[in-house]
Amino acid sequence: MGGKGALFLVIGFSLIFVVIGRNISNISVRAYDNAMKYYVKTNAYSIALAGANIAASKVFFNNSWRDGYDDVEYNGGEYSVDVKTIDAIRDVVKITSVGTYGKGNMKETHTVEVKLQPSSFSKYGYFSNKEKIGSSTIWWTSKDTVWGPFHTNDKISIYGDPVFMGKASSYRGIYEYRGSNPEFNGGYSRSAEELPIPDEGVDNIGTAAQNDGLYFNNQDTVYLEFKGDSLNFKYGANKSDTTLYLPDASKNGTIFANAATIRMKGVVDGKYTVAASQELVTATSGYWKWNRRKRKYVWKKTTTTTIKGGKIYLDDDVVYKDDPRLGPSDDILGIVAEQEIFITDNAANAHDINIQAAMFSQEKGFGSENYSSRPASGYINLLGGITQDSRMAVGTFSSYGVSHGFSKRYRYDDRLMVMSPPFFPGTGNFEVVSWYE
Structure with a gap:
């Protein structure tokens, strides 16, 4: 009995290890599959993201661009991007980028949607193109306090101690009258980009x-x-x-x-x-003037707008x-x-x-x-x-x-x-x- 018992014990443990091994193998296969699916999904996501960024960049640099992309190969997969105006009055643009990666049952797609609209001048606390009336300078003085984003395409002229609470910038720099001490609490950029x-x-x-x-x-x-x-x-x-x-x-x-x-x-x-x-209203008038060469009166027409x-x-x-x-x-x-x-x-x-x-x-x-x-x-x-x-x-x-x-x-x-x-x-x-x- 002792020998048979030992044999049954060995066979039992062997069966247990076979089952455990098979389960471990299945777990390993599933883990591999999961890892591969995650890898494929991540790549599909990254490709869709790249397509959206590339299309958004195109729109930023060319506001009328709506061509999109079809089946562009990228990083082992491909993306397709649809770009369309969804609100013609407000010029709202929708970008839909679909990224694809993998093959067969390991093929995945991911979609990224982006909405763009024109940036509004209302975001500025203060904006000007010119800071003068004719040749006369208009000054920012000690009693002036300005909140919010500030930008001028001209030069900022300072007389005294005005306070700028938000980020300030100018295209043509700054002039400070002697003894002036402006406060730029949000920072100041003196050579910012001109914005028409x-x-x-x-x-x-x-x-x-x-x-x-x-x-x-x-x-x-x-x-x-x-x-x-x-x-x-x-x-x-x-x-x-x-x-x-x-x-x-x-x-x-x-x-x-x-x-x-x-x-x-x-x-x-x-x-x-x-x-x-x-x-613009245009008016036409005139007057008679003596022409010495022609020795007669001629009509001189004038136009005012x-x-x-x-x-x-x-x-x-x-x-x-x-x-x-x-x-x-x-x-x-x-x-x-x-x-x-x-x-x-x-x-x-x-x-x-x-x-x-x-x-x-x-x-x-x-x-x-x-x-x-x-x-x-x-x-x-x-x-x-x-x-x-x-x-x-x-x-x-x-x-x-x-x-x-x-x-x-x-x-x-x-x-x-x-x-x-x-x-x-x-x-x-x-x-x-x-x-x-």
Whole structure:
């Protein structure tokens, strides 16, 4: 029995080891398969990611590129990329990149989706193309405080101790009057890239306003007063108001006056962009002049061109119903003019003005009406940002302080880094708004 028992014991252990060995072998095979699948999936993911990055780079350098790619070999696999415009008005672009790696039952695909949209000028706390009026320098002075991203394609001129809270940059450097000591709390770049202002920014808003927005035409002046989610408008100071419920009157958030001047004020509830375009008006006239050689009178024709409309006047405070500094707010406003944006010289603006908006002047700038003759009028309390072709004056100063007009208290609305008013003019560059892997 002892011998047979030992034999059975040996056979039993042998069977156990055979089963264990087989299981170990199966585990090893499955582990190998899992490792291979992971390797294949990882490569498919990397290839799809590469295709998305390559396509995004193409769009960044050529905004109109929509060709995509078909079956491009890459790193042992291949990618195909579809690039299409999914919102023609906002120019939103969707990139779909499919990466493939492996063969047979070890073949894997992965998809990466990226959405791009034009970068908006509303992301700047302050932007200018030129920092002079003609040959006259406009200075940043000791009472000036600017929040948010700051850029000028010109030179920054400093007189005293202005404070720049965000990142500041300029294309042409900086000039500091003797004894000046500016504070750049977010850093300063003195030779940044030049960024041109687009010519079609206002026109694009007009196109949008004719497609589900509010469009005013054939008027010289349009008066607008925001009343929360309603808007009062009229076509003269002594005319009667007409009231509109804005969510119905402007479904896409655009309010546009074609070849007209806008005068506005009020409390804004919602997301809107107010814009005014200009029209060049050509007039022909003439006079009779004696021609000695021909010994008769000849008609001398003269042609003059004037600008109609394109200006926006802020007749009083323009603020949000829900102040984003005090709590959550989805109110956001763009003020866009082809010509100047002016703070009106009137009694309502004699002691400070509050502006909550991102402002854009395509060919001129933001300034104070009668800046050199109106009394000292306190502060411009701006929450938002300013983009302008030419910096304009809001007041005059001496060694004793502000003599006429306003001091500046510009505070950036941090929400503008990630959101912008409807159809606000873009920089011409794209930025990523979503990336799904």
